[in-house]
Amino acid sequence: MPDLLIRKLEQFTRLSALDKSALDAAAGEKRRRIGPREDIIREGDNPGQVNLILDGWACRYKQLRDGRQQIISFFLPGDLCDTHVHVLRRMDHSIGALTPVTFAEISRETLARVTAEHPRITQALWWDTLVAAAIQREWTVNLGRRIAAERLGHLLCEIFIRLRGVGLTEGHSCVLPVTQADLGDAMGLSNVHINRTLQELRGSGLIVLKGRQLTIPNLNALMRDSLFNPNYLHLDRVGRHLDANEASSQVSSGPA
Structure with a gap:
């Protein structure tokens, strides 16, 4: 069941039972499991399908000829690895597993059928695509511009909020299964610098x-010190149908 994808998309809009059933069927057609540091798809490959991360963490990365690597984004459970990637003839980057990963391969034909028959899914997938682009802008x-402590703190805030949105946090804590080297590759910092920065964030509480296991005792404090504004994640649910309790709460609280 692609429950995490459904939870993610329902941060934007309410999906019907038929919508959910269509996503379930699409994600069940073909599934694969690979080990850590294996590639889901490599630069230069022909992307014939869209990959949905069901379990584990992956990343989008570029590698230079001398082996230096830059992680461009993290893929968390419930993430689609580029909804429209099949438009490309060749991949211009690689997607690799950071942990053991289970993912579904959704063919372009299946995705085209689902989006043609379910307009609310189409709308939600466009929202997901735009949020992914916004995340890339924020990483830039x-x-x-951000100093190392702000840079790392900002990333940890983003990861925690993304995981919380699909129900993968417990209180103030979440799993952080990546290495310090992975964080350094994502933040453009050396291993020594990333270690020093982690110690700085720990030392300041x-x-x-x-x-x-990552615990953020005071998320607002980390957001403030990291210059983090969650607006780029677009979790305001503009297109979402409020349920009765939410609507009642908004009416009773008055205008913002």
Whole structure:
């Protein structure tokens, strides 16, 4: 069941039972599981399908001839690896697993049928595409203008909020299964610098990191110190149909 994708899309709009059934069928056609550091698709390959991350973490990355690598984005459970990637004739980047990953391969024919028959899914997928582009813009600002502590804190805020949106957090904590080297490749920082920056965030009480478990005791404080504004994640649910409790709450609270 692509429950996490459904939860993610329902941050934008309410999906019907038929919509959910169509996504379930699409994600069940073909599934694969690969190990960490294996590629889902490589630069230069012909992208014949859209990949949906069901379990585990993956990343989009570019690698230079000498082996240096830049992680361009993280794919979390429930993420589609580029809804319209099949339009391209050749991949201009690679998508690789950071942990063991289970993913569904959704053919272009299946995706075309689902979007033609379910306009609300189409609208939600466009929202997802636009949010992905907004995240890339924010990562560019991170690399170009934020100092190391702001850069890393901003990324941790983003990851936590994205995981919380699909129900993968517990209180103030979430799993962070990536290595310090992965964080360095994403943030443009050396291993020594990323280690020093993690220690700085720990020392200031903004994060607790034990093994693969990240705890953010005060998310607002980390957001403030990292210059994090969640508006680029577009979680205001403009297109979402409010349920009765939400509508009642908004009426009773008056205008913002």
